[in-house]
Amino acid sequence: MGSLTIRKLDEAMKARLRLRAARNGRSVEEEARTILRDAAADAESPPAADPTPTEAPSAAAAAAKPARVLLVIGGGIAAYKSLDLIRRLRERGIAVRCVLTRAGSEFITPLSVGAIAGERPYTDLFNPDHEFDVGHIRLARDTDLVIVAPATADLMAKMANGHADDLATAVLLATDKPILLAPAMNPRMWANKATQRNVTRLQNDGVTLVGPGEGEMAERGERGRGRMAEPLEIAVRVTALLAPQDKPLAGYRMLITSGPTHEPIDPVRYIANRSSGKQGHAIAAAAAAAGAEVTLVSGPVTIPDPNGITVVHVESAREMLAAVEKAMPADIAIFAAAVADWRVARDSEQKIKKQTGAATPELSLTENPDILATISKLPPARRPPLVIGFAAETEHVERHAREKLARKGCDWIVANDVSPATGIMGGDSNTVHLISATGIEHWPPQSKDAVAQMLIEHIARTMLEKMKAKS
Numbered sequence: 001m002g003s004l005t006i007r008k009l010d011e012a013m014k015a016r017l018r019l020r021a022a023r024n025g026r027s028v029e030e031e032a033r034t035i036l037r038d039a040a041a042d043a044e045s046p047p048a049a050d051p052t053p054t055e056a057p058s059a060a061a062a063a064a065k066p067a068r069v070l071l072v073i074g075g076g077i078a079a080y081k082s083l084d085l086i087r088r089l090r091e092r093g094i095a096v097r098c099v100l101t102r103a104g105s106e107f108i109t110p111l112s113v114g115a116i117a118g119e120r121p122y123t124d125l126f127n128p129d130h131e132f133d134v135g136h137i138r139l140a141r142d143t144d145l146v147i148v149a150p151a152t153a154d155l156m157a158k159m160a161n162g163h164a165d166d167l168a169t170a171v172l173l174a175t176d177k178p179i180l181l182a183p184a185m186n187p188r189m190w191a192n193k194a195t196q197r198n199v200t201r202l203q204n205d206g207v208t209l210v211g212p213g214e215g216e217m218a219e220r221g222e223r224g225r226g227r228m229a230e231p232l233e234i235a236v237r238v239t240a241l242l243a244p245q246d247k248p249l250a251g252y253r254m255l256i257t258s259g260p261t262h263e264p265i266d267p268v269r270y271i272a273n274r275s276s277g278k279q280g281h282a283i284a285a286a287a288a289a290a291g292a293e294v295t296l297v298s299g300p301v302t303i304p305d306p307n308g309i310t311v312v313h314v315e316s317a318r319e320m321l322a323a324v325e326k327a328m329p330a331d332i333a334i335f336a337a338a339v340a341d342w343r344v345a346r347d348s349e350q351k352i353k354k355q356t357g358a359a360t361p362e363l364s365l366t367e368n369p370d371i372l373a374t375i376s377k378l379p380p381a382r383r384p385p386l387v388i389g390f391a392a393e394t395e396h397v398e399r400h401a402r403e404k405l406a407r408k409g410c411d412w413i414v415a416n417d418v419s420p421a422t423g424i425m426g427g428d429s430n431t432v433h434l435i436s437a438t439g440i441e442h443w444p445p446q447s448k449d450a451v452a453q454m455l456i457e458h459i460a461r462t463m464l465e466k467m468k469a470k471s
């Protein structure tokens with residue numbers, strides 16, 4: 001295996017190779033040889049004891065091949081968002097080829113699509129320049145994933161019924177690759193029985209959907225379900241679909257807390273909060289899916305434990321801290337639990353009884369341990385290299401979150417507005433801001449699963465950067 005071949009790989013691939021090599025205690029070249037040997041064994045060819053130099057370049061080149069997607073842009077108002085989607089995908093190193101439907105090009109021009117994608121979009125099924133070698137079949141196959149954004153009611157109806165009367169539908173019918181649809185339409189079009197029938201049929205056919213979400217529509221005064229998922233959410237979903245086998249956090253130990261705490265008043269009463277644990281549990285599931293070894297320390301919740309994860313169930317803040325300390329060491333710690341700041345100074349061993357004529361009992365509170373600050377301020381040898389806290393705020397979200405970042409000594413804060421009007425506490429969606437020493441990222445409103453996926457992706461990228469900086 002020539003080091004020359006490794007040098008030809010792009011930087012991201014080299015860093016991943018180094019990461020794997022470091023984890024497996026091998027040199028980079030040995031690791032590359034191992035990958036080649038495994039690939040050869042998988043292909044059921046005779047085991048290659050020592051791959052010859054001629055085998056190396058092709059396998060290494062295949063490993064370095066960037067992901068490719070085909071983006072079909074339908075004829076809806078949300079077509080303008082597909083330009084941002086192209087940008088988001090390219091930022092992630094994904095090559096984007098576009099098909100613009102005739103109606104799609106009424107909303108955005110092939111020129112702007114081509115300028116952002118870096119390649120002229122395809123528009124015409126009967127184009128002699130492309131079709132001399134049946135180009136639509138090539139387009140359909142020469143990709144890792146087909147995305148339709150916006151997926152209009154019309155495009156979905158055609159797909160559900162197997163039409164192929166233009167380039168987009170012909171490609172969608174001919175492809176053997178996974179398809180991701182981002183529907184976008186007026187709420188009445190979305191709710192229409194015909195659309196719902198088509199959606200069900202497409203899902204049964206194995207097509208994946210992202211969105212649509214709820215909100216204001218382009219038409220004045222209209223709101224409801226039908227908004228296309230935000231480009232960032234679609235990009236995150238694409239990344240997950242493209243790399244189901246990829247385990248960017250394999251080898252990392254992650255510690256995650258989730259849910260509320262219950263602070264006893266007496267044996268039957270407690271102080272609690274409205275946290276459902278949905279966000280923390282979603283993060284734990286996404287981390288495990290990314291290959292991490294996860295310990296989830298959960299307060300009392302009614303949702304099930306995620307699969308494939310060690311779950312430690314606790315009640316109070318003090319029990320949570322003890323479980324966290326026991327689960328250490330960890331490479332990454334995420335404190336998503338809504339830990340009670342205070343507990344009753346002296347909880348009663350017996351149920352407090354109501355007594356006629358007696359004064360109303362007063363609860364005296366005392367401060368609970370600060371789990372995030374305790375772990376963040378551990379000496380470097382014991383502190384997880386990446387510590388992330390959550391800040392649930394009801395006002396001045398950014399300001400309070402920045403102050404919390406400085407006060408607790410953690411690396412990132414994921415902040416959200418949990419005022420009752422947002423429906424975030426207990427709900428299925430979340431709008432978060434990621435705050436670190438270098439700045440703030442505002443993430444779009446999205447499902448808690450999508451927030452989890454995005455956070456895990458962000459962590460994986462950061463760990464890779466840290467690894468690159470070390471090597």
Ligand SMILES: Cc1cc2nc3c(=O)[nH]c(=O)nc-3n(C[C@H](O)[C@H](O)[C@H](O)COP(=O)(O)O)c2cc1C
Nearest residue numbers: 074075076077101103104152153154155184185186
């Ligand atoms: C101004 C305008 C906005 C439209 N917006 C949408 C939309 O958001 N979603 C949708 O499904 N159809 C929308 N339509 C209707 C589609 O453009 C129409 O059904 C078209 O045939 C879809 O083409 P396609 O199959 O290439 O996407 C809109 C039409 C107009 C004139």
